[in-house]
Amino acid sequence: MAKDTFFVEKKEWSKTKDKLLGHYLKLYFNKILATRANVKYIDCFAGKGRFDDGEIGSPLMALEIAKEALKISKVHNSIDFCFIEKMYSNDLKDNTQQYKCTIYPGAYETSLHQILESCKYQNVFLYIDPFGIKSLHFDIFSSLKSYSCRSMEMLLNLNSFGFIREGCRVLNAKPLSEEISALEERENDSGSTKNDIPNMNRVANGSYWQKIITDYNSGAIDAFQAEDRFVEEYCNQLRNVFSYVINIPIKVKIQNMPKYRMVFATNHKHGLVEMASNMCKKSSELINGGQMTLFDYSKGDGVKEVIMNFISSADQSYDDILVSFYLEKGPLYSESDINAAIKELEAMNSIVVSRNPPITETGRRATWISYKKDMKVRRGYEKCH
Numbered sequence: 001m002a003k004d005t006f007f008v009e010k011k012e013w014s015k016t017k018d019k020l021l022g023h024y025l026k027l028y029f030n031k032i033l034a035t036r037a038n039v040k041y042i043d044c045f046a047g048k049g050r051f052d053d054g055e056i057g058s059p060l061m062a063l064e065i066a067k068e069a070l071k072i073s074k075v076h077n078s079i080d081f082c083f084i085e086k087m088y089s090n091d092l093k094d095n096t097q098q099y100k101c102t103i104y105p106g107a108y109e110t111s112l113h114q115i116l117e118s119c120k121y122q123n124v125f126l127y128i129d130p131f132g133i134k135s136l137h138f139d140i141f142s143s144l145k146s147y148s149c150r151s152m153e154m155l156l157n158l159n160s161f162g163f164i165r166e167g168c169r170v171l172n173a174k175p176l177s178e179e180i181s182a183l184e185e186r187e188n189d190s191g192s193t194k195n196d197i198p199n200m201n202r203v204a205n206g207s208y209w210q211k212i213i214t215d216y217n218s219g220a221i222d223a224f225q226a227e228d229r230f231v232e233e234y235c236n237q238l239r240n241v242f243s244y245v246i247n248i249p250i251k252v253k254i255q256n257m258p259k260y261r262m263v264f265a266t267n268h269k270h271g272l273v274e275m276a277s278n279m280c281k282k283s284s285e286l287i288n289g290g291q292m293t294l295f296d297y298s299k300g301d302g303v304k305e306v307i308m309n310f311i312s313s314a315d316q317s318y319d320d321i322l323v324s325f326y327l328e329k330g331p332l333y334s335e336s337d338i339n340a341a342i343k344e345l346e347a348m349n350s351i352v353v354s355r356n357p358p359i360t361e362t363g364r365r366a367t368w369i370s371y372k373k374d375m376k377v378r379r380g381y382e383k384c385h
């Protein structure tokens with residue numbers, strides 16, 4: 001989709017993106033506010049704030065969610081909103097008049113650094129929702145490590161097929177099929193960053209993508225495998241910046257093709273578990289009019305069989321087990337489904353669960369299952385050996 005028509009009408013995939021962000025923000029704001037810490041919410045590609053058809057955009061949605069979270073928060077802390085917008089900052093100003101927020105007109109490349117400098121010991125949430133990939137220079141992400149924030153999380157809309165299409169173009173490889181190209185929101189910002197091999201290297205943080213395009217061009221892999229490999233390698237680059245990175249393919253249901261990937265990065269185990277579990281739980285709500293689907297993982301074995309593969313004979317904390325599960329399997333099962341499976345496995349003596357404290361306040365044996373508490377799990381049969 002050309003950028004000048006983007007805000008005419010809010011499309012299904014934009015609604016899906018917002019729902020994914022919105023569901024997580026509710027949990028995130030409530031959790032952080034409860035710790036008495038402040039939050040800096042930075043939307044680096046904020047848009048107009050409202051679509052021409054009246055639907056709200058990501059900035060207004062985040063502001064509304066924060067309003068609710070602050071209403072129920074028992075402590076006096078704040079959520080500081082920073083919206084960066086290159087082309088539509090005046091519309092954004094008009095559309096956010098009734099809220100307290102700061103608008104930074106111009107490119108995020110110039111203002112993000114300044115904003116982050118003022119985020120010492122704050123919790124920062126970055127939302128990155130560009131039209132395409134050209135301005136996603138990885139050095140900006142690499143620099144995120146250097147700020148002394150209390151915590152940082154990032155949700156990125158990665159137009160992975162857009163990257164592959166551009167890769168094919170700049171390397172003179174065979175173009176993507178029309179079917180795949182039709183999925184993309186095209187980047188028509190001809191006046192901005194020039195796209196060439198050095199710029200693509202800068203976006204990808206290396207030249208690994210060139211081998212992927214060469215393999216696609218020779219027929220060794222198809223376009224889907226190329227996209228998948230690129231996303232995996234791109235996420236590996238992000239793992240040098242954030243401890244935990246997962247991606248969620250948002251698919252167009254009819255063609256079953258990933259239209260884009262939402263990449264979530266965090267330094268906190270619990271942030272990862274919450275995001276992955278939330279995505280799984282809400283997946284049916286995230287499907288809009290049957291057009292979009294969140295992901296299409298084949299669940300195969302039951303949850304008990306799958307989770308058993310992540311449990312070893314040595315005691316391991318339960319949050320680490322969930323983190324390994326989500327990093328390897330993606331948002332396949334919700335945390336509550338996994339908790340239920342753990343309970344059953346414990347009852348079957350397939351696993352041993354150690355809880356601290358082992359006794360409840362009323363003197364009974366504790367039976368809770370929670371990754372937020374001190375809980376360890378190991379395979380049960382070890383006990384008899």
Ligand SMILES: C[S@@+](CC[C@H](N)C(=O)[O-])C[C@H]1O[C@@H](n2cnc3c(N)ncnc32)[C@H](O)[C@@H]1O
Pocket residue numbers: 006014018044045046047048049050056057058059084085086087088106107108109129130131135
């Ligand atoms: C996909 S739209 C964002 C939509 C928004 N998240 C929403 O839900 O309403 C991308 C926005 O980024 C803006 N933009 C493009 N390049 C930018 C840059 N380098 N820095 C900041 N904003 C930019 C565009 O003007 C456009 O409004």
